[in-house]
Amino acid sequence: MPELPEVEALVQDLRGRLADRALVRVDLAAFSALKTYDPPLTALSGTMVDGVERHGKFLDISASGLHLVIHLSRAGWIRWRDKVPATPPKPSSKSPMAARVVLDDDSGIDITEAGTQKRLAIYVVRSPEEVPGIARLGPDPLADEFTIEAFEQILRDAGRAQLKGVLRSQSTIAGIGNAYSDELLHAARMSPFKPAASVVESPDDLRTLYDAIRTVLKDAVERSSGLAMSELKGEKKSHLNVHGRTGQPCPVCGDTVREVSFADSSLQYCPTCQTGGKPLADRRLSKLLK
Structure with missing residues (x-):
């Protein structure tokens, strides 16, 4: 997408x-x-x-x-x-x-x-x-008005909602989809299932996630700028660290990238970088095994 x-x-x-x-x-x-x-x-x-x-x-x-x-x-x-x-x-x-x-x-x-x-x-x-x-769009994450204070309020309002869903919600933050939410959570070394409100309890976590959003997206925009339309998809794929890389080694730590599947989508993450080495439960796979 x-x-x-x-x-x-x-x-x-x-x-x-x-x-x-x-x-x-x-x-x-x-x-x-x-x-x-x-x-x-x-x-x-x-x-x-x-x-x-x-x-x-x-x-x-x-x-x-x-x-x-x-x-x-x-x-x-x-x-x-x-x-x-x-x-x-x-x-x-x-x-x-x-x-x-x-x-x-x-x-x-x-x-x-x-x-x-x-x-x-x-x-x-x-x-x-x-x-x-x-x-219905929320603020643009690269706009000047998307300050760390504005982001903190977004997370507070989201309460116990999981970070992955909060970042993907267009009415909360505009422009981030499935791929880049995986990437910036990996950059911030945070679980996609981490409750949003828990991030604001730690100023360091808040700053880390905010900086990851701005950095990952800005870098992607800069790499894409000036490329022909036909080159954009390949450029995006070649710079993804975890999204779409299930079973491949994490380029940061070497652990195997894992996946959690849903009805019509999936997320990818690195256990070592993001979840303390613990694999997340794949609900769809668990149902198949029953």
């Missing part, structure tokens, strides 16, 4: 490509992806691009007072085309194509989604806050 660093890199790339360009039209191939009807998709035809911004994991292309907002969800992506095909994409359950944005020189971007679970979402709105997911 594209998270804050990858979406930020896409935004930076698109800013350069779309600056002062006109949108000729937006061709919709997956009708279920479009979540709004007023303004219609055709209202974007002939508009001039004003800018490209990020709201959490949402990508926002503003054009002549309208906003084309895209949430790539788990398997969505953006692909640049120097020249788009003359024929608009046709709706097909077998095609990854969701939509195509055509520019005034016949270049454009393809919005795609792999897999069978179609969760990618496209909105045409007059203000980004009209998108429910954006309206």
